[in-house]
Every structure is written in structure tokens, then in C-alpha cells.
Amino acid sequence: MAPTKTILKALAGEVQDTPPIWMMRQAGRYLPEYRATRAEAGDFLSLCYNSDLATEVTLQPIRRYGFDAAILFADILLVPQALGADLWFVTGEGPRLSTITQQSEFDALKGADDLHDTLAPVYQTVRNLASSLPSETTLIGFAGAPWTVATYMIAGRGTPDQGPAHALKEENRPLFEAVMNRLTDATIVYLSAQIESGAEVVKIFDSWAGSLKGQDFEDFAVAPTKRIIESLKVKYPNTPIIAFPREGGDGYIGFHEKTGADCVAIDNSVSPEWAAEHVQVSGCVQGNLASSHMVTGGEDLVRETKAVVEAFRKGPHIFNLGHGITPDADPANVQLMIDTVREA
Ligand SMILES: Cc1c2[nH]c(c1CCC(=O)O)Cc1[nH]c(c(CCC(=O)O)c1C)Cc1[nH]c(c(CCC(=O)O)c1C)Cc1[nH]c(c(C)c1CCC(=O)O)C2
Incomplete structure (x- = not known):
């Protein structure tokens, strides 16, 4: 049946x-x-694991703006936590995790099938959303890609250059590959459970794909994404998958074909004209207005929004930012972007 x-x-x-x-x-x-709502929950992780409040914050931007999709409220780092890593957030700095640099630390992790006890509240959020979203709104589930999640698990925090993960990849390849394989298996299990709970689309966030060069990009960005998508497509052939190999550059070219993704999300390090010519020829693309326009607004926002719509007009396109909106953004600029897209 054709989608509506x-x-x-x-x-x-x-x-x-x-x-x-x-x-x-x-x-x-x-x-x-x-x-x-976050203040009511106490802190960010408590909000992620409180199904009622996570449902509420997912619905807030739908009520305010009428976006065409809602994305499950959770975080990519819940998977390492469910595998047994310690996880906490330092205010103003970001996430902290127990590190994985030794075989013994890897051996202490749980198996991919043991995620569900920890992640059950997330599945409940998905079920709540599936039954409460407006009928025209699509529900998107998500997970981090193995490489991006591994960079946090290995370093124990966010890093500017993903140095500790690159170091483990060079110095202890068997351990690095074991981490990648466990995360790939866990991602398949986790996304399957989200789909079973009512997610209509899933997105794989590879925020640090751009730091993988040459063969590493093929082995650790393309190959794990392909394995995840192949496994999901066997069970859920009708669930579309969005892949986001952020800052992939030339690596964006052919990413649909290499991985089986239905849509490739584009960041704003490449122009929409370039992405239309080189990536949209292979299928649907998502993106890619710079999120800084949500802070600065004005005529620049309107002009650049129209330019993104225009560049992608000849093929399948989902309008989005090139990366997440930042806390200093003005909610009025979001409305201006939406009005511009819908009038363009
Ligand atoms: C790398 C990464 C993370 N999380 C995520 C990524 C990949 C995408 C990207 O590159 O942004 C993905 C993510 N994080 C969050 C979502 C929910 C869905 C959405 O609204 O897009 C999604 C899809 C909520 C969140 N995840 C986080 C927040 C802010 C938490 C707060 O309320 O303080 C939200 C709304 C926290 C988070 N979570 C993470 C970091 C580095 C941080 C701290 C940075 C910051 O403070 O903004 C890890």
C-alpha cells in the first residue's frame, strides 16, 4: 500500500x-x-528513563510546530549503559562513561540480548508515542552507529578527534573489533525492539564517521551500518532506515547503495547543490540547513532555507538541519524556517 x-x-x-x-x-x-519537564525529571538520564516524561518532551515540538516527524526522546549512550558501562552527564561538559581499553573490561560487558531490562522504559516511550501522535506524524526511532558509540565507550567521554578509539584500533585490533561487533549486535537488537514497539522509521547516527579515512571508513562506518540494515530488512522489510555518516564528505557518495539505507542524512560541511548532484541521485536525502541559522535568524535564514529546498527539489528530500539545534537557538527562528519551507 502506498504511504500517506x-x-x-x-x-x-x-x-x-x-x-x-x-x-x-x-x-x-x-x-x-x-x-x-527536564527539571521535573531531575536530570537528563532520569528524563530518558521516565516513559511518561520522555513521551511528553517528544510531543512538545509536535504540538508547538507540527513537525512531520517525532523522534523518540532518548540518547545513543543508553546502549553502552545497558551493556553495563557506567554513564553520567557532567553539567556544562557532557557525557562520562567507564572506559574500555582492556580485554578484561570488555569481558565484563553484557551480551547484546541482555539490553532489554535497562531499555524497557525506552520501548514503553515508543509504545506511548505510537498511540498518541497525530495520525499524520511519523515516529522515528534511533541508535548510535557502532563507531560513534565506540568512540565514547573507549575514551569514556566525547573527544575532539576520537583519538583514544583510533589508538585502540591501531594498537589492539582484536579488542577494537570485539567492541565494534558487540555494538553492532546490540544495535540490531535495540532497533528491532523499537520497531516492534511502534517505530515507523529508524535512524542510525554516526556523528564521528568523518574521522574515519580511506579503508577505515569502509570497514567501520559502511560495513557495520550495512550489517545492521541487512539484519533489520530481513525482519522488517517495510521499515525505512535513515543513515547519518556525519562529515562523511566523499564517503557520502554511494552510501545508499553500499549500506542499503533508504535515506542518507547530510551535514552542512557539504553544499546542498553538491549533495543533490552526488548523493540524491542514489535516493532520498535529509538535510542540511546549518543549525547556526536557528540562533541568528533573519534574512539569511530565509535565503538559506529556500536554497536548501531549491537544491533538492528534483528528488526525494526530507528537510532538516545539518546537525542538532543548539540550546541558544530562538524558538521563533524555528517557526520562521518551517514557514519558509512550507511557502517556498
Ligand atoms: C553524539 C550523540 C549523543 N547523543 C546523540 C548523539 C548523536 C547525534 C549528535 O551528534 O548530536 C543523539 C541524540 N541525543 C538526543 C536525541 C533525541 C532525539 C532528538 O531530539 O534528536 C538524539 C537522537 C537527546 C539529547 N542528548 C543530550 C541532550 C541534552 C541534555 C540536556 O537536557 O541537558 C539531549 C536533548 C545530551 C548528550 N548526548 C550526547 C552528548 C555528547 C550530549 C551532551 C551534549 C549536550 O549537552 O548537548 C551523545
């Missing part, structure tokens, strides 16, 4: 006069109602 929701139409390859729109981190600190 705008996001699903784009993912099926349909070219639409007005592209559907959603925004990475659309439920976030730039919204006063998010900050209020």
Missing part, C-alpha cells in the same frame, strides 16, 4: 512539492517547556 504520511512518501522515493520537515534535537533545551 509525508515522511514515509519521501522515504519511498516520492518527490513532493513541499518537503516534509523535522529537526534533529527538536526536543531540547532551546524550548522552555523542555527545560520545565
Whole structure:
């Protein structure tokens, strides 16, 4: 049956006069109602594991803006936590985890099938959303890609150059590959459970794909994504998958074909014209307005929004930012972007 929701139409390859729109981190600190619910939850992780409040913050940007998709509120680092890593967030700095640099630390992790006790509240959030979203809104689930999650697990925190993960890859290849394989298996299990719970689309966030060069990009960005997508497609052939190999550069070319992704999300280190010519020829693309326009607004926002819509007009396109909206963004600029897309 042909899809009726705008996001699903784009993912099926349909070219639409007005592209559907959603925004990475659309439920976030730039919204006063998010900050209020987060305060009620106590902290960010408590919010992720409180199904009622996580449902509430997922719905807030849908109510305020009528986005075409809602993305499950959770975090890519819940998977390492479910595998047994310690996880906490330092205010103003970001995530901290127990590190994996020794075989003994890897051996202490749980298996991919043991995630569900920890992640059950996330599946409940997905079920809540599946039954409460407006009928035209598509529900997107997600996970981090193995490489990106591994960079945090190995270093125990975010790093500017993913140095500790690159070092382990060079110095202890068997251990590095064991981490990657466990995360690939865990991602398949986790995304399967989200789909079973009602996610209509899933997205794989490889935020640090750009630091993998040459053969490493093929082995650790392309290959794990391909394995995840192949496994999911066997069980859920009708669930579209969005891949986001952020800052992949030339690696974006052929990413649909190499991995089987239905849509490739584009960051703003490449121009929409370049992405239309080299990536959209292979299928649906998502992106790629610079998130800084949500802070600065004005005529530049309007002009660049129109330029993104125009560049991708000839093929299937989902409008989005090139990366997540930042806490200093002005909610009024988000409305201006949406109005511009829908009038363009
Ligand atoms: C690398 C990464 C993480 N998390 C994520 C990624 C990949 C995408 C990207 O590159 O942004 C993905 C993510 N994180 C969050 C979502 C929910 C869905 C969405 O709104 O897009 C998604 C899809 C919520 C969140 N995840 C986080 C917040 C902010 C938490 C808060 O309320 O303080 C939100 C809304 C926290 C987080 N989570 C992570 C970091 C580095 C941080 C701290 C940085 C920061 O403070 O903004 C890990």
C-alpha cells in the first residue's frame, strides 16, 4: 500500500512539492517547556528513563510546530549503559562513561540480548508515542552507529578527534573489533525492539564517521551500518532506515547503495547543490540547513532555507538541519524556517 504520511512518501522515493520537515534535537533545551519537564525529571538520564516524561518532551515540538516527524526522546549512550558501562552527564561538559581499553573490561560487558531490562522504559516511550501522535506524524526511532558509540565507550567521554578509539584500533585490533561487533549486535537488537514497539522509521547516527579515512571508513562506518540494515530488512522489510555518516564528505557518495539505507542524512560541511548532484541521485536525502541559522535568524535564514529546498527539489528530500539545534537557538527562528519551507 502506498504511504500517506509525508515522511514515509519521501522515504519511498516520492518527490513532493513541499518537503516534509523535522529537526534533529527538536526536543531540547532551546524550548522552555523542555527545560520545565527536564527539571521535573531531575536530570537528563532520569528524563530518558521516565516513559511518561520522555513521551511528553517528544510531543512538545509536535504540538508547538507540527513537525512531520517525532523522534523518540532518548540518547545513543543508553546502549553502552545497558551493556553495563557506567554513564553520567557532567553539567556544562557532557557525557562520562567507564572506559574500555582492556580485554578484561570488555569481558565484563553484557551480551547484546541482555539490553532489554535497562531499555524497557525506552520501548514503553515508543509504545506511548505510537498511540498518541497525530495520525499524520511519523515516529522515528534511533541508535548510535557502532563507531560513534565506540568512540565514547573507549575514551569514556566525547573527544575532539576520537583519538583514544583510533589508538585502540591501531594498537589492539582484536579488542577494537570485539567492541565494534558487540555494538553492532546490540544495535540490531535495540532497533528491532523499537520497531516492534511502534517505530515507523529508524535512524542510525554516526556523528564521528568523518574521522574515519580511506579503508577505515569502509570497514567501520559502511560495513557495520550495512550489517545492521541487512539484519533489520530481513525482519522488517517495510521499515525505512535513515543513515547519518556525519562529515562523511566523499564517503557520502554511494552510501545508499553500499549500506542499503533508504535515506542518507547530510551535514552542512557539504553544499546542498553538491549533495543533490552526488548523493540524491542514489535516493532520498535529509538535510542540511546549518543549525547556526536557528540562533541568528533573519534574512539569511530565509535565503538559506529556500536554497536548501531549491537544491533538492528534483528528488526525494526530507528537510532538516545539518546537525542538532543548539540550546541558544530562538524558538521563533524555528517557526520562521518551517514557514519558509512550507511557502517556498
Ligand atoms: C553524539 C550523540 C549523543 N547523543 C546523540 C548523539 C548523536 C547525534 C549528535 O551528534 O548530536 C543523539 C541524540 N541525543 C538526543 C536525541 C533525541 C532525539 C532528538 O531530539 O534528536 C538524539 C537522537 C537527546 C539529547 N542528548 C543530550 C541532550 C541534552 C541534555 C540536556 O537536557 O541537558 C539531549 C536533548 C545530551 C548528550 N548526548 C550526547 C552528548 C555528547 C550530549 C551532551 C551534549 C549536550 O549537552 O548537548 C551523545
